[in-house]
Amino acid sequence: MRSHPGEVTILAIGPLTNVAGALVLDDHFATYVRAIVLMGGSLDAGMGVPFLSPLEFNFLKDPRAADIVLSAPCEKVVFTSDLCQQVVFGRRELEALQGMKSYQASWLARRIEPWLKLNNLLPLVPWRGGFVPWDVVAAVWLRRPELFECEEVGLRMRRSRFTTGAIERFECQAPSRMAVKVRADKLLDEFLDGIACFDIK
Numbered sequence: 001m002r003s004h005p006g007e008v009t010i011l012a013i014g015p016l017t018n019v020a021g022a023l024v025l026d027d028h029f030a031t032y033v034r035a036i037v038l039m040g041g042s043l044d045a046g047m048g049v050p051f052l053s054p055l056e057f058n059f060l061k062d063p064r065a066a067d068i069v070l071s072a073p074c075e076k077v078v079f080t081s082d083l084c085q086q087v088v089f090g091r092r093e094l095e096a097l098q099g100m101k102s103y104q105a106s107w108l109a110r111r112i113e114p115w116l117k118l119n120n121l122l123p124l125v126p127w128r129g130g131f132v133p134w135d136v137v138a139a140v141w142l143r144r145p146e147l148f149e150c151e152e153v154g155l156r157m158r159r160s161r162f163t164t165g166a167i168e169r170f171e172c173q174a175p176s177r178m179a180v181k182v183r184a185d186k187l188l189d190e191f192l193d194g195i196a197c198f199d200i201k
Contacts, residue, residue, distance in 0.1 A: 005032045011142065012038040012069070013135040015058050020065035023072050035075040039138040040066060041155065041167035042081035046126060056081040056165030063157045063165070070155045070167075076176040078155060079138040080167070087137050087184040089191075090130030091116065096192050104198045133191065140187050141179070147190070149181040 010033055012019050019036060022029045039058060046053025059066040070076065094116060097109040115131040141148055154172030157163070 002032060006034050008032070009034045009142065010036045011139060012036060012040075013058075013138055015061035016040065016065040016069045017062045020062070020068035023068055030072045030074040033074055035077060036069060036072065037077045037079075037138055037141060038069065039079045039084065039135055040081075040165070041078065041157075042165055043167060043169075045080070045082040045085050047081070052162075052164050054081070054164060054166040058165065059157065059167065060163060060165035063163050066165075066167075067157050070157075070176060071172070071174055073174050076174075077138075077141060077150070078176045078178045079141070080178065081134075081165075083179045083182060084132050084134045084137045085127055086182050087132060087187055088127045088130040089116075089133045089188060093130075093188050093192060097195065100196055102196075102198065105195050108195065133188075136191050137182065137187065140190050143194075144187070144190050147183045147186050148179045150177045150179050152176070153178050 010019060016038065019038075040056060041059045042054035042056035044054050045056075047055045047057075070078075089112070094109060094112055097105045097112070100106075112131070116129075119125050119127065119131050120129065152175045154170045154175045155167050155178065156170055156172075158166040158168040160166070
């Protein structure tokens with residue numbers, strides 16, 4: 001990144017330990033990156049786990065790292081659990097994968113179908129008839145940012161006795177761009193189009 005400052009965008013779809021470590025170890029790291037795009041945190045949404053809502057696992061695993069990244073003086077684009085749950089990969093998308101007949105589509109379809117069946121059986125999940133493609137939502141923004149509506153807002157880990165990955169809004173000098181709405185049908189079509197482009201034997 002030092003040789004290409006402002007050109008590299010980081011897509012962070014797990015706990016933010018490594019990104020936070022880079023920010024702490026290198027005072028100039030935030031000036032090198034173009035943006036940090038991350039999937040994590042929850043304002044209101046749960047995951048079907050009673051008494052633990054709002055809940056999100058990436059920020060839950062390392063809340064200190066999440067706070068460090070959210071406060072970084074660089075562009076940050078945040079896709080919360082709340083936003084991701086607007087997108088449900090269902091039977092229509094599964095059948096589209098099965099119809100492609102490529103190795104990659106078949107491989108994905110075999111692994112996705114059990115998730116659809118499981119989520120139809122679980123009584124408490126807030127989405128039914130499919131599953132939420134969490135990381136895909138953030139990744140699609142890199143190709144199709146026009147599918148999202150965002151707002152500028154300061155974000156930090158919610159201060160409470162129990163850490164659940166919950167975040168809260170607050171006034172700050174380094175706000176993030178937080179996606180608040182997505183054209184879910186177009187996002188799913190973009191994902192399927194991306195899979196259809198690959199046919200690696």
